[in-house]
Structures are given as C-alpha cells and as structure tokens.
Amino acid sequence: MRPASKPRSDKCPLTLTHAARDGDLATLRVALADSADPVRDGTAALVVAAEAGRLGAAAELLSHGAQLHGHDDDALTAAASRGHVAMLLLLLRNLPLKDSVNARDGSALCAAVSRGY
Numbered sequence: 001m002r003p004a005s006k007p008r009s010d011k012c013p014l015t016l017t018h019a020a021r022d023g024d025l026a027t028l029r030v031a032l033a034d035s036a037d038p039v040r041d042g043t044a045a046l047v048v049a050a051e052a053g054r055l056g057a058a059a060e061l062l063s064h065g066a067q068l069h070g071h072d073d074d075a076l077t078a079a080a081s082r083g084h085v086a087m088l089l090l091l092l093r094n095l096p097l098k099d100s101v102n103a104r105d106g107s108a109l110c111a112a113v114s115r116g117y
Contacts, residue, residue, distance in 0.1 A: 013041045020049035020057045028057055032064050042066030050075035050091060053084040062094050083117040 016035065019028035028045075035041045046066040049057040058075070068075045068091055076095065079087040 020045035051078035
C-alpha cells in the first residue's frame with residue numbers, strides 16, 4: 001500500500017513563482033507548505049526570485065531545499081544577467097562546486113560579462 005500523498009494544488013507552482021517575483025514572503029511560505037514537491041516547485045521559483053533580486057524570497061526557497069539549477073535555467077545565471085551582486089553572493093554560498101555550469105553549458109560569469117557587468 002502506497003502512503004497517502006499530499007494533495008497537489010495546480011496553482012501552487014504559479015503562486016510560488018508570483019510570490020518569489022514579488023518578494024511576498026507570507027504567500028511564499030504558505031505556497032511552500034501547500035506544495036506536494038517544494039524542492040521542484042521551489043527551484044523554478046528560485047530562478048524568478050534571483051532574476052528579480054528578491055533576497056528574502058531566495059533565502060526562504062533555499063531553506064526549503066530549492067536547487068540552484070532548474071530544467072532550463074538556473075538562479076546564478078538569472079542573477080548574474082541582471083547584475084544582482086548581493087543575490088549572487090547568497091547563491092554562491094549555497095552552490096556545490098560541481099554545479100558551477102548550467103544545463104546549457106553556460107556559466108553565471110559568462111552571463112554577467114555578456115551584459116557588461
């Protein structure tokens with residue numbers, strides 16, 4: 001018999017993403033608690049938070065296990081491409097060294113340099 005899984009709200013990833021973008025920590029915490037997979041959902045939201053420069057949201061997502069690299073994008077590249085130095089420092093403190101290149105073989109440094117930062 002399989003253990004009962006947490007019911008999944010189809011709105012949870014969207015709510016997480018919007019809360020991360022807006023830096024709305026109260027909504028972010030509720031959405032993380034409601035998520036059936038906070039690591040997967042939080043990883044997508046972390047990219048959005050990094051791009052928006054939302055340090056509080058990024059820290060919250062990281063504390064719930066969000067990964068720096070998503071399927072297509074990664075939080076480091078998102079922060080670097082926008083010149084969010086404080087976000088980069090936060091993310092780099094949470095980066096395993098083996099993960100310094102994203103899924104498309106690009107790096108955060110390349111993204112920052114290509115945009116003049």
